[in-house]
Amino acid sequence: MNKTLTRLEALKDLVQDAIDQGATTVEQIHKRIVDLPLSVLEKNGLLDVDSDKRDEMWNKSIGHVYEAIRRVNQEIGDLASQAFEAVDDQLIIQQNIREAAELEELERAGRAKVIESSTAVEPQVRVADAAPVEQKPVA
Numbered sequence: 001m002n003k004t005l006t007r008l009e010a011l012k013d014l015v016q017d018a019i020d021q022g023a024t025t026v027e028q029i030h031k032r033i034v035d036l037p038l039s040v041l042e043k044n045g046l047l048d049v050d051s052d053k054r055d056e057m058w059n060k061s062i063g064h065v066y067e068a069i070r071r072v073n074q075e076i077g078d079l080a081s082q083a084f085e086a087v088d089d090q091l092i093i094q095q096n097i098r099e100a101a102e103l104e105e106l107e108r109a110g111r112a113k114v115i116e117s118s119t120a121v122e123p124q125v126r127v128a129d130a131a132p133v134e135q136k137p138v139a
Helices: 003-043 051-108
Strands: 112-116 124-128
Touching: 003 051
Parallel strands: none
Antiparallel strands: 112 124
């Protein structure tokens, strides 16, 4: 991945982590805020619910909200990563097309030669020279 896209990916990760940690912090604060009035109501006999059941119910409902926020954050991060990869792939494809066109131009001008290479991934590898290649007889 090129340098700019790598930096964008790192920035995306930083923002994603900040959102996730922020959601967790706000969730904890939210639970404490909800607990205060419920405790007062319970102490005054105005809330006829078992405190353990009440806490479980509130924690589940509040937890679902913040879990949804974290899930959406993860999905957006995944989509951004896929977009960065697609852009990077496109840049590589464009570079390959550009290099192939330049090599074809060199071949037309007679300044490139096709050689065989046993170690190359492709059976024939083109090598572009700055000047036309001259074949010397083998002695």
